[in-house]
Amino acid sequence: MASIFTKIINGEIPCYKVTEDEHFFAFLDINPNTKGHTLCVPKKEVDKLLDLDEETYLGLLNFSRKVGLAIEKTIACNRVGMTVIGLEVPHVHVHLIPLNEMKDMSFRHKVSMSQEDFVALAKKISDNL
Numbered sequence: 001m002a003s004i005f006t007k008i009i010n011g012e013i014p015c016y017k018v019t020e021d022e023h024f025f026a027f028l029d030i031n032p033n034t035k036g037h038t039l040c041v042p043k044k045e046v047d048k049l050l051d052l053d054e055e056t057y058l059g060l061l062n063f064s065r066k067v068g069l070a071i072e073k074t075i076a077c078n079r080v081g082m083t084v085i086g087l088e089v090p091h092v093h094v095h096l097i098p099l100n101e102m103k104d105m106s107f108r109h110k111v112s113m114s115q116e117d118f119v120a121l122a123k124k125i126s127d128n129l
Helices: 004-009 054-074 115-127
Strands: 017-020 024-028 038-042 079-083 094-099
Touching: 004 024, 004 038, 017 054, 017 115, 024 054, 024 115, 038 054, 054 079, 054 094, 054 115
Parallel strands: none
Antiparallel strands: 017 024, 024 038, 038 094, 079 094
């Protein structure tokens, strides 16, 4: 059965897409730790990061770096944090989270955004790629 991220990539579930290329897809997290929290995923559905083949692993990191740099240009923050946890969805995903405080990396700390805010932010990040 396809993961929720595969359904997002295939357009079966809506998202706030930031960018995509032939192999990877980036979209805003709908339950963000901070404004700009973005997920980067390979289009190939693989459960665990270390199960990716080397080319996809390195490609995901490269793609995530490009997205992270665009986030830095868009969101006022001290840095963009990155984590790969992957317990909640069985599809490798990199969290890119704009940080100003350590608590911003805590998945207990969430911010609320309107649909309009999500749409505008996804476009701003995309425009900075």
